[in-house]
Amino acid sequence: MQIREDILYVGVNDHITDLFEGQYKVPNGMSYNSYVILDEKTAVMDTVDARFTHQWLDNITKALNGRNADFLIVQHMEMDHAANIATFMDLYPEAKIVSSAKAFTMMKNFFGNDFADRRIEVGEGDTFSLGKHVLAFVTAPMVHWPEVIVTYDTTSKVLFSADGFGKFGALDVQEDWLDEARRYYIGIVGKYGNQVQNLLKKASALDIQTICPLHGPVLTENLGYYLDLYNTWSSYSIESEGILIAYTSIYGNTKKAVELLAEKLRSNGCPSVVVRDLARCDMAQAIAEAFRYGKLVLATTTYNADIFPFMHTFIHGLAERNYQNRTVGLMENGSWAPLAAKVMKGMLEKCKNITFTQNTVSIKSALNEESTQALDALADELSSAYLAQKGDTQQKNDLSALFNIGYGLYALTSNDGTRDNALIINAVTQVTNTPNRIAVTLNKQNYSCHVIQKTKIMNLNCLSTDAPFEIFERFGFHSGRTVDKFKDFPKLRSTNGLVFLPSYINSFLSLKVEEEVDLDTHVMFICSITESRVLSQVETMTYTYYQKYVKPAPETEGKKGYVCQICGYVYEGDELPADFICPLCKHGASDFEKIV
Numbered sequence: 001m002q003i004r005e006d007i008l009y010v011g012v013n014d015h016i017t018d019l020f021e022g023q024y025k026v027p028n029g030m031s032y033n034s035y036v037i038l039d040e041k042t043a044v045m046d047t048v049d050a051r052f053t054h055q056w057l058d059n060i061t062k063a064l065n066g067r068n069a070d071f072l073i074v075q076h077m078e079m080d081h082a083a084n085i086a087t088f089m090d091l092y093p094e095a096k097i098v099s100s101a102k103a104f105t106m107m108k109n110f111f112g113n114d115f116a117d118r119r120i121e122v123g124e125g126d127t128f129s130l131g132k133h134v135l136a137f138v139t140a141p142m143v144h145w146p147e148v149i150v151t152y153d154t155t156s157k158v159l160f161s162a163d164g165f166g167k168f169g170a171l172d173v174q175e176d177w178l179d180e181a182r183r184y185y186i187g188i189v190g191k192y193g194n195q196v197q198n199l200l201k202k203a204s205a206l207d208i209q210t211i212c213p214l215h216g217p218v219l220t221e222n223l224g225y226y227l228d229l230y231n232t233w234s235s236y237s238i239e240s241e242g243i244l245i246a247y248t249s250i251y252g253n254t255k256k257a258v259e260l261l262a263e264k265l266r267s268n269g270c271p272s273v274v275v276r277d278l279a280r281c282d283m284a285q286a287i288a289e290a291f292r293y294g295k296l297v298l299a300t301t302t303y304n305a306d307i308f309p310f311m312h313t314f315i316h317g318l319a320e321r322n323y324q325n326r327t328v329g330l331m332e333n334g335s336w337a338p339l340a341a342k343v344m345k346g347m348l349e350k351c352k353n354i355t356f357t358q359n360t361v362s363i364k365s366a367l368n369e370e371s372t373q374a375l376d377a378l379a380d381e382l383s384s385a386y387l388a389q390k391g392d393t394q395q396k397n398d399l400s401a402l403f404n405i406g407y408g409l410y411a412l413t414s415n416d417g418t419r420d421n422a423l424i425i426n427a428v429t430q431v432t433n434t435p436n437r438i439a440v441t442l443n444k445q446n447y448s449c450h451v452i453q454k455t456k457i458m459n460l461n462c463l464s465t466d467a468p469f470e471i472f473e474r475f476g477f478h479s480g481r482t483v484d485k486f487k488d489f490p491k492l493r494s495t496n497g498l499v500f501l502p503s504y505i506n507s508f509l510s511l512k513v514e515e516e517v518d519l520d521t522h523v524m525f526i527c528s529i530t531e532s533r534v535l536s537q538v539e540t541m542t543y544t545y546y547q548k549y550v551k552p553a554p555e556t557e558g559k560k561g562y563v564c565q566i567c568g569y570v571y572e573g574d575e576l577p578a579d580f581i582c583p584l585c586k587h588g589a590s591d592f593e594k595i596v
Helices: 050-064 085-091 101-111 177-203 223-234 253-267 283-292 309-319 340-347 369-382 384-389 399-404 447-455 469-476 543-550
Strands: 002-004 007-009 012-014 030-032 035-037 043-045 071-073 096-099 119-121 127-129 134-139 149-153 158-160 210-212 240-247 273-277 293-303 324-333 352-356 361-363 410-415 420-425 428-433 436-443 457-463 505-519 522-534 561-564 570-572 592-594
Touching (some): 012 050, 071 085, 177 223, 177 283, 240 283, 240 309, 253 324, 253 361, 283 293, 293 340, 293 369, 361 369, 384 522, 399 522, 420 436, 420 469, 436 447, 436 457, 436 505, 447 457, 457 522, 469 543
Parallel strands (some): 043 071, 071 096, 096 119, 240 293
Antiparallel strands (some): 002 007, 007 035, 012 030, 035 043, 127 134, 134 149, 149 158, 410 420, 428 436, 505 522, 561 570, 561 592
């Protein structure tokens, strides 16, 4: 395979392995990818599994076409990629190894030889020239081993991404990339989300036109799609709206309850309900699906004063991969002393930001009237957002939405007559309750302020704690006059015709402007409520929560000045003007803090 005129694929397909790493089913095999760069000097990128030594060496010989190999670049020391290092070095005695210091330590452990007289150590920011091609090295510790480096060819704009962006499956089998890539990422790399986020930040500074991973296909088109998915997975955000029900059942009664719950969820408008029998399904796939969806129901039996073994394995798999930012419902079955719900909840206690449903279903042997009512309540709680989103919902005057107003952060949506718009605000107050009045204060420089002064209507979306930073970037860092903030973003509309967000909010209120108060730089809109819906019980996103858990730390090292506490914009200078307005989020000087 030709990646570029002078970059060739020399990897192999594996249809022998049935369990990758001894645990992951690979019915369509695996690929072990290796590449050759032909320049004034030649470089081979990584080796392959030991069972395919001769096929790989044949591929290299053909690619080199009579030339010698000058360098072997080792990005990752796991044996499916590094098994043939010693063999390669014996076959090409003039070649040198380019790798990280930690990798050479591992070579000593694996092969009894760290190639001290034939090695070139590289680290973060180092470059290496083959002639026309200049390779830049980026460290990627714990993605997913400590020695990992990735390599960026500055000439051809190719990123050799090690295990990043890989997937299960051989290259001679046609299959969808997404499901097997998700199963691969969550199973193997899922624990290291923070480290992947760090690598993505480094990659964002590169002009990447092709991604060459160590497993799976070479990626050449729509790279933003793959980068966005990796950002979602590594930030533990919700990929798809829906609910996974994972269960075990001994005599079938728990299964019947699960099937009834799934039926009720679907009838309530849940867009996707996936049911997995943990005793029979692919455990790795079920774990990946738990990370895909925002809600999870665990249903199992009490077993030896604990829980059924397959459920135990499943929850352990979630916890060790840093499962977080999800809503979890519990169903237990126990003929005389149900304990499963308590055990399952305890196993998930170390997971971050898990919201347990208020309703738990406890079954004694089989469903009865009481446990069926509990199941109905759980179904309604899990699908409250979907019911509220439906245009024919009767809950259009749920004034408990007012309880979600605090010193929080909100997405304010409007429409200028041709395009939907939104911005992030925090100046919202309930000023009276007889009648109910809401005060919304906007900076006059915001385009939304201009639009609302003309249209007199808006929707106030109460952001919840599961909202990722991408929501704030999309709606808070650009002007709606010049950017379509809802491009490629799903839309739902309230009765007034304005957009409300389909996720990451716990409620919204449709507001009609009754009065305007000019506050010099700002306008306070006094509004009545024309519609209010509660979509979930997830807590409102407060300013404190945003600062602590959502907003990335601003890059202030070596800078002198002031940093915006809303978006991280850095103003460099001795003094911040009192009337300064942040060019990104439009907040004033009071929201800036001096860099110390």
